[in-house]
Amino acid sequence: MSAFAEVLRAWKPRLETWLDEVLPKESTEPTRLHEAMRYSVFGGGKRLRGVLVVLAAQVFDAAPEVAREPACAVELVHTYSLMHDDLPCMDDDDLRRGRPTAHKVYGEALALLAGDALLTRGLALLGEARRAEAIGAMLRELGLAAGSVGMVGGQVLDLESEGRPIDRDAHALLRRIHLGKTAAMIRASAALGALVGGADANSVAALRTFGEHVGLAFQIADDVLDETGTAAELGKTPGKDRDQGKLTYVAALGLEGARLAAREEAERAIAALKPLRAGSTDLLAQLARFAVERTS
């Protein structure tokens, strides 16, 4: 396992304690709604986005607790997006990370509403952030990343591209899809960490660029893993995207082309850290390499 996989594993329980604290208890009415929210939030996952918020804040010497609210915010917004993606009218997935999806357990209406409530809680949590003067900027950043020109927009482009021939324009379209679907939220995670850490505007911009390239690297590596990983490693059936004729980096660039593109994005991410204080960004550079070297 890479050294950074250990870093992630060490942070995960802390992130999950915070998430437990910021979510309503299962005993709070309506109990089934709060159960459904917690079922999805605590359904596994690396917590990469939340940990990125914490590590980005640390670059500016902020203690981990300072990043608690934005770290939970990005995890809750990410979870809502998975819940809505899994719904019958979207990807219609029965399994996620080896467990039945929320609508299989709680029904469609409750899964939809639990997703709505997680998005609401995620954004509103920024209103409780420890660095009050950064709330407005964090909210604008996360709103743009999650909304119609970010994550939701990428999802729409992805739906519209289904069944589209893989031609010379495919790579450019794919980049736009993944900038929206994946990279926007990872970019926002890095920027939120910088903002809550008290970074100046130039440093926030550097983290934003870092996050965007990490997000692209992460998504390209996902496409590669879907082709090369085993079911045990991935927790899902490999080759599903290819079998559905989905537009992926492997389909557009070939396996070796996609691997190379992922490494290039990781290097661009690391290059973006250059203006920041030497030594302060070592874990972020490890995170960028982990995004492309991981096996799950």
Add this chain to the structure above:
Amino acid sequence: MSAFAEVLRAWKPRLETWLDEVLPKESTEPTRLHEAMRYSVFGGGKRLRGVLVVLAAQVFDAAPEVAREPACAVELVHTYSLMHDDLPCMDDDDLRRGRPTAHKVYGEALALLAGDALLTRGLALLGEARRAEAIGAMLRELGLAAGSVGMVGGQVLDLESEGRPIDRDAHALLRRIHLGKTAAMIRASAALGALVGGADANSVAALRTFGEHVGLAFQIADDVLDETGTAAELGKTPGKDRDQGKLTYVAALGLEGARLAAREEAERAIAALKPLRAGSTDLLAQLARFAVERTS
């Protein structure tokens, strides 16, 4: 027409100009998504919530423009809730205000995603509010009102109450449903106006109480109108709730009992304004009476 209906009619174009300004253009990619968002936002409606934000801010001598962002925020969050309510897995409505619902025009997936994007834009818009020091408090207020213990929670209780016998506990359950589904957002609209207007904590609390009672009055009056209004007045088929065996105030209290309850809530709303400067709250008192005297 009541004098306040004229006030609403006069404000509506201003609200809609602001909404047009804060939403991405239809020509912005993904164009179908932005079309679907605008189709629903500009589908009619009184803009009662947005106007309430403006009027509440005016109590504290704030100019209307100061209330622009929170006024648009509550309208966008309200629109998202209607879009998701209309979806096949929820109320499965084909018509809203005499027009086909968004999923009939754009399909389920896009209607779901357009709703998500409106919720995101609505909350994030608070990050652009003119009174920067109020952003955190406004975000916490709107997040609570729209989320799992507010509007979404009320919707879940409503779904769970379907087919339930109308017994002696029905009135208490009904109150909890409507406190969540309707009153929470009208309460938040009044509070947001106060917050962006620079009100002190006691005044914000007074507006919050005012808004909650107006919200209950408004919803009880809705139940009465569903029983007594004409299709032309309502823009929908009257009697639908009764025919579906829905738990309504008319079913629980009878027609006269419901009318009386609505008037009582309006009077409680007006009483809550008492601590505020005399003369400054006349329009709010008119709004409370309008909530129960309207014919559509």
